[in-house]
Amino acid sequence: MRRALSSACSVGLALAVALFARRASANPMDAFGFGSRGPAMGNAVSADVVDVSAGYYNPAGLARAPGIELSVGYFRTSHFLSMNGKDNEVDPVGGLVGGIVLPGKILGIPVAFGVAVHLPDDRISRVRALRQEQPRWELYDNRNQRLFLAANLAISPWPWLQLGGGISFMSSTAGRLDITGSANIFNATQSQLRHEVDAYLTAVRYPQVGARVELSKRAALALVYRGEFRLELDLHARLQGDLSQLTTAYYALAAYSINAFLPQQVVFGGSFLPHDRVRVNADLTWVNWGAYIPPVATLTAALDIPPPQGGWPPGITPPSQPTPTAIVLPRFSDRLVPHVGVEVKALDLPHWEVDVRGGWEWARTPIGSQTGITNYIDRDRHTFSLGAGIRLIAPGKFLPGDLRLDFHTSFSWLPTSVTTKADPTDVVGDYSAGGTLWSGGVNLAVGFR
């Protein structure tokens, strides 16, 4: 009976994920991790996560949560990325992280629900569209300036198996803009223009699913899938009227672009306890960067501005049909990203525990050499991290659980190298680029048992 119910619940969970999910995910967490324990361990926790951060690392871990947990924290990453020795002033990423884990049992089977959120300091998300020729740190400049919000369900049909899945939320855009009236080219503020807009933000829900298998009390394996997501921008515009009553003007435009794209990923991870006080984790993440689509718009335009009676005034050139943008597809390659983490229980007292953590990860750049007109800058990234966690057990009668404070810091090194252009007359020319990233964070969690 229990096994049948377990199977039914598992199928139900899979169906729920399939019903609610469309496409899949990625976000600032991919670059910097979630919470403090995971980043301190090189983000190698897919087989060893039971807290709120399981909402990102591996939803299956939620089913192992020992009780209700509330968590809130803060993290920040500062970029020191430069080109030709000059800092590119890539904006920092920072914000609140937190969530809830709500575990329980349904007909005796452990289940859990979790919500995980990263709310950036200054904005929910940002769109920044640049010409493809303009140099930019493609993976750091804008990609991480966005909200992460995920809801997950997990179940443990057998004590050795946990399954989990859920959805994250984003939206694509379709819309129409219309501007009509008279533009006064001699006194702009006296223009008699008005506009109407009708825009839709359509739901993009992308899934993450995970599994964890406990091989023994000292070893576990995990498999996680995070799908691809792309935010589309599909727009139509019309501008109609006259130009200071000299002539009429009509301009229609359709624009389509993928203004955000994050690749699907598969994570295979393991967690081992070689000693009662020592845990060693390792994850290997396959990132499907090869499917990357650059955020450059495809434009279709129609223009009709007849010459005024008597011809154009001297010094004024009549407009002509705009030429479409020729998008040069960048060469991105799939990558395997190794992560390693170690946790040592430094202090183990009846009411106190202290863990010390360290980690490393290596992300090879997926972007091919930028010898042509595009300038999507990136370099290999080596990240070293440190952290600690303090756990206060049953701190008082009012809290029958624990209080945990975790913090971390990490340093990423992107070795400087030179990009050489094939065309010696290239407007941007050869350049060297590289830099460092510094991250830090703190997280406070309240657990009820």
Added chain:
Amino acid sequence: MIGVSGSLRRAAAAVLAFGLAAFASREAHASPEDIFGYGPRASAMAGTSTATSDDYEATYGNPALLSRIRRARLVLGLAGATFNLHATGEGLPGRISVLPAVGSVIGVDLPLPFGGILEKRLALGFAFYTPSDVIIRGRILYPETPQYPLLPDRAQSLAIRAGFGLDIGYGIRIGAGFGALAEIVGTVLVATDATGRVGSRVEDQLIAAYAPVIGASFEHPVLGGMLRGGLVFRGALDARFSIDIDATKLSTINIPVFNIAGLAQYDPLQVGAEVAWEGSRWHLAAGLTYKHWSAYPGLIEPTIRCPADSPDCGSLQPVKLDLHDTIVPRVGVEHVVPLSRTASASIRGGYFFEMTPTPDHLPQSQKWDVPSATLVPVPTRFFDASRHVLTAGFGVKVTKPLLLTVDTYAQLHVLHPRTLTLDAGASDGGTSTADLSGFVAATGIVLGVGF
């Protein structure tokens, strides 16, 4: 505005293209709960929840009542609404086409199991509504286009709410929470680069907008049941979008900065007061909700913004409607029928009257007429009407072997027939009338599982 020189021509293309990219990222939300109420029980009981909620619905109804939550629960559901809105008269289409609203509901009841003096006193609630396809609709049409700007589009929005409630004893509960939306600000800068080509930089940001919800309640045993009074304050949810398209540095020719701005969604500041009596079988509730519509900032901003030192610069200004504050009376009833020792059913019903905040007389707007090269008057067809709303619902609750709840609701909003006077609505430019009527039907079903 479209170029009269080579660089200006390219500017026109770039301005429009990137302006579109900018504005289209806009994401401004509002709350369907203001129209339909939040959750199946409140929606079935005419939106009464300020003194009756006992679960996640209280994040909107009255966060103080979240402290009544005793068991963790997760709910998932579906909700939808169709709109049959009419406007008849000279130049009017009859039925006005609008999209139905369909979405999913997620709610979380989370009692915090503290010990000591906090035992069974503190709980959290989370409430989400996500439309299935169009999660936000920001639609601001030309004023002469017949439209109901305060009704169907406001239902096309994500809703996120969270709160906590604390039972401080002596029958007094307090709580607070928030509703979250997002608004967009951005810039599009178009300029000529060193090579003589038109370059651009587009930057849009979604910025979170929050509105507080603060509530309190007091309860006392009366007539074998519990008499409870509730009071709630909800701050205004004001979600604008504002994109400046600036091509002034493109050439020496004077191109205006386009101000693509307006109010995508808006919920007014509200104060709700309610009294409820809960017996073993019958639950009765009645309340009033005050809505501060007179603070409505207007639907759209001028495309050309006047300089600060010249507020009457002569650019075309959109009409601004003067809305008035409203009061919404509500009554709801629930009858609980025991089915067994571990199961019960609930039958619910209610009525509320949603008064329109819009005036009976709509002033004219203006548009530029190219053939005559003059500004001409056009009618302002921003329609709205008061609604009589009948609500009903049914729920089943099973407590063993697991806590399981199923709740449904249905609402019928009947527009109170109304005749508006429209300046410039007649074909000869004179005054005309618009007769408004129609209905809105809404329904939903929610399944809850206790942990």
